[in-house]
Amino acid sequence: MEITFMVALVIALALFFDFTNGFHDTANAMATPIATGAIKPKTAVALAAALNLVGAFLSTEVAKTISGGIIREGTDGVHITPEIIFAGLMGAVLWNMFTWLKGLPSSSSHALFGGLIGAAIVSIGFNSVNFDTVLQKVILPAVFSPILAGIVAYVCTKLAYALTSRHDPETGDKLTQKRGGFKTGQIFTSSLVALAHGTNDAQKTMGVITLVLIAAGTQPTGSGPQIWVIAVCALAIAIGTYTGGWRIIRTMGAGLTEVKPAQGFSAEASTASAILASSHLGFALSTTQVASGSVIGSGLGRRGTSVRWGTVGRIAVGWLFTLPAAAVVGALTGLLVGAGTVGVVIAAVAGIGVVVYMFWYSRKSHVGHHNAVEVEEAGTAVRFRKKKSGKQRSGKNVSKDVQA
Template identity: 75%
Template sequence: MIVLVIALALFFDFTNGFHDTANAMATPIATGAITPRKAVALAAVLNLVGAFLSTEVAKTISGGLIREGADGVHITPEIIFAGLIGAVLWNMFTWLRGLPSSSSHALFGGLIGAAVVGIGLYSVNFGTVFSKVILPAVAAPLIAGASAWLCTRIAYAVTARRDSETGEKLKQGRGGFRVGQVFTSSLVALSHGTNDAQKTMGILTLVLIAGGLQKPGTGPQAWVIVACAAAIAIGTYAGGWRIIRTVGTGLTEVRPAQGFSSESSTAAAIMASSHLGFALSTTQVTSGAVIGSGLGRRGTSVKWGTAGRIALGWVLTLPAAAVVGAAAALLMGLGAPGVILVVVVGIAAIAWMFYLNNRQRVGHHNVVEVEEAGDAVNFPRKRKRRQKGEAR
């Protein structure tokens, strides 16, 4: 059972990677700051590096969310497996719909639902849930949105120019922000690794404690950190193209200055939360920052219909994953037949969603349509080759 949990947890980490790639790379892809393939490759490397920088969030999950050890309440590997089933299935469903929901809240919801059914309501530390999950979920998108709005206004005000004689506004070419976007999106990818990879580390630590293979109150082991870092990096490289399309072009028309502002705000919020041990949803922070940057640029409208769909996904994520996790825990209470049934149904559902995705595939070739994509980061050698081709 412990082996099954470890395998499913690493698969969840993989889905987290391709589900949340959009958090870092949607806006630079949309503005043409970097090509899609280069974007996800860069995000994969930085997610890998970021996973080694902090373990505070992992400790929150392994020792704070579910009571274990000191008060006699012990979560079992079966309950953790059921919670992961709820998280994975919700992640796959929202990815198929192109909905940037929170992988974090899916994980928390699945675990809470499974623990309540498998142990009892008293097994959940609702104080930790409120202070380190729900409160950041409400505050972080608002803070990131306000910060992105302010940064966008400042960026356009600082770079505005007028004719010295007529006083008329001159047409601005703010393409230089594209170069800055490569840096700021890299910060988001790095911060994503410091926060989201820790959640799976916390799950693996929790199952090792539950199985008696690790002492309560200890942090993740070295092999756990390495395995989780690798899984989220591989998932990131796979690319969550459907969600990249939604965040990059579905919320608002993103220009380089807006992308630079939203990514800076996102990275700052996530890194601060990782330092404090808050299990933040990078999806919610990114979406809030993109909306804030859209409101900060005059003449840009926010697609509130899409924003409403995303907000509905946020609200439904935790309870929906909790219901699936609770149902899985109920079945697994039947013993070996229940475990086999949950595994078979889970694999079938995941395979079916992959099949549906392949019928209407979204990839790097059609994720967004931008002009001169990647011009800001072309290498000199490639630029020379292009110039020779044009001369011919």
């Protein structure tokens, strides 16, 4: 198998996208258990990285959707070149970096699709995109998945509080609620989300690399990802996950609603179920949208809490603009690389410059496991309130309901 410089460049950029996908989406699995104090921050991201690595080997249905579904490679006279895929990836990477810098849990999946679609349209035409597949396996899941996940999380949260409610058998008054077991449960549900994330998101990069190998003529049209492609993509997303993505963890763990263990357990169970089902069906689901919908639903399901709708609105705007914004960047890069080698070099240098600038700019307000104040204080607040509640209620049999 002969790998040209252009193909190698695209594979390298695809793996960097996979890396950004990892640290961008760590929050999907680990934000809520970190917020409730169920798992220590560094332990949480290490666990998520390991399970992302394992999950990447479990399925390839989503990879096939990308490599042979969205782009009409090999049909209707369409031939996708490595340059076009390079342009599409540039759109996805730059949008991922921008939303990470802003702490917005946007969809890496839709950024990737948008970039590829924009680059393909300006380079070949609208006939290069299978819009039926885009509608059925990208847009419709994007609309309904966060809503359905939110509803399931809402119901699960209501059930969790109802089934664990304690009352005085004589007076019927509510007693101090003991729901610490949900913290232990969160370890398992968040682990399942991380595993599910690997089965869905790592495959998107597998699909892109498979597409470029097909485009370069080194792999038959319609074939799935090779084992070495699966391995390097699994490793890239695992390394990215281990870096943390603390800015988005802050938003997901404390920015949408105050999260308690029962809520977190319900949100994570809902998220994992939706992602695993979509991976089985080949839907290129946005794990970020599902996780966000679940957190919001769990917030609505707990009596006495509130959802920060201003933050929800910012996230929703990010979702709305993700696909078209990445498509515009992909299209502009596509026009640039269409000029030949010089255009590719200019696009690569410009892209590297923007990424480096964003990393440098982020250091001005660095967020890490040691200073993610909102996240860690949220977990500490849970423990403090419980201890304080116990002291205040010592010697008493009856107390107000504590929705912990």
